[in-house]
Amino acid sequence: MKPTALITGGSRGIGAATAILLAHKGYDICISYRERSAEASLVMEACNALGVKAIAVQADISREADVVQLFAEMDQQLGSLTALINNAGMLLTQTRVESMTAERINRILQTNVTGTLLCCREAIRRMSPRNGGSGGTIVNISSGAARSGSPDEYVDYAASKGAVDTLTIGLSKEVAGDGIRVNAVRPGFIATDMHADGGEPDRIARLTPRIPLARGGQPEEVASAIAWLLDEATYSTGAFIDVTGGL
Template identity: 60%
Template sequence: MNHVLPHASSASDSPSKIAVITGGSRGIGAATAKLAAAQGYAVCISYRRHDAAAEQVCQTIRAAGGVCLAVRADVSSEADVIDLFDRCTEAFGTPTALVNNAGILETQMPLAQMSVERLQRILAVNVIGAFLCAREAVRRMPLSVGGKGGAIVNVSSRASCLGSPGEYVDYAASKGAIDTLTIGLSREVAADGVRVNAVRPGVIHTDIHAAGGEPDRVERVKTGIPMQRGGAAEEVAQAILWLLSDAASYTTGSFIDVAGGR
């Protein structure tokens, strides 16, 4: 059953900038939520399991004077996604920004060993989930339906270009779909006040690597990165917030690789 975490703050008046950030309890999503709030957004984060982590993100935002709502939602569920956007709208008003960040990967292995159940899980969350969230955003944001316009940033991956052979070909393929979504949707809604762009993070210090069975993966692969280090979630968040901002007002259907030159 979906629920809003207790004591979620709401804005005293309708804010002008309202962001839905999926997968906002940890990693890139949490860093983006905190930075968005610091830049004046009312923030609605979704999370799937980690109640305490989601509440900690909201507490950090509130302590700094911002407003944050945390909603448990499985982005692969249409009902959950609709509920997420409805709750955000009820609390703050019509969203003006979506960061399509929620995503999963599973244990490293070559394609020959992957089960159909694994492939279905990866595609359900990473592809269908992103499409559902983008769909709900463009049902609300466009000027033609009474929205304020807005911006969508999809969190893709450099894996979409590199393929992740022997590790996560399924994850890489799911992010290739996100790249295509970015291009196609940007052209659908460009004339209606909505911009759609993507960031493609490279090897970033988050706990997603532990989910793949190698918590220290960044250390192993960093010598193959031209900058000789992994990135920080906050560095990705900076790129996301630029794409959401008015500074990127003539940018749509574009990509920023945040990957240390890889």
């Protein structure tokens, strides 16, 4: 039976790179997207061209009903779930904490924390032997910001990723007996459109002097770490890989 991976936020950046890499490795692929249907279709087509089955499902993971429907679509079209990559996340325009509103903070937490937890819940319901599953692997995409705190820019985003780190540790212990491994990757300054979402498309160029490897990272480099945790790190759970160029 082919392995199957569900990648949230798979229409661009790290999610798209991960989908294509896992398709190369023989995984059937389900990606979710919130708005970018054209980009999601291109990723799906690239995966299908590699000889696997790939689907793209529109879902806003901040909404519980969307998460439930996303997993139901995967069940119907792809079958058993082998791996979940919790990649979907959001940030908003750079600002200091003194200027943040409750609406902004809750919007970020609803996606980055609540949405990630809901996806974990649905995956466990399918992977756990108690529910007829045979184990599986979850990789959460955290951020180097969880360690730096991202002062003057994204403290709220950083706090949400700190919660993802705590979730990874706790959940890894909770489901280890079910044959489910839970690990995380912390990307640093990676060349994706997310910097534009924060209002500074050229942010990496500004911050490159701080990076020991003296460059930003590529989505494919993060995807490689994710794939290693899925396929090779068979004795690792509750572990973190920093893909941050040495920061």
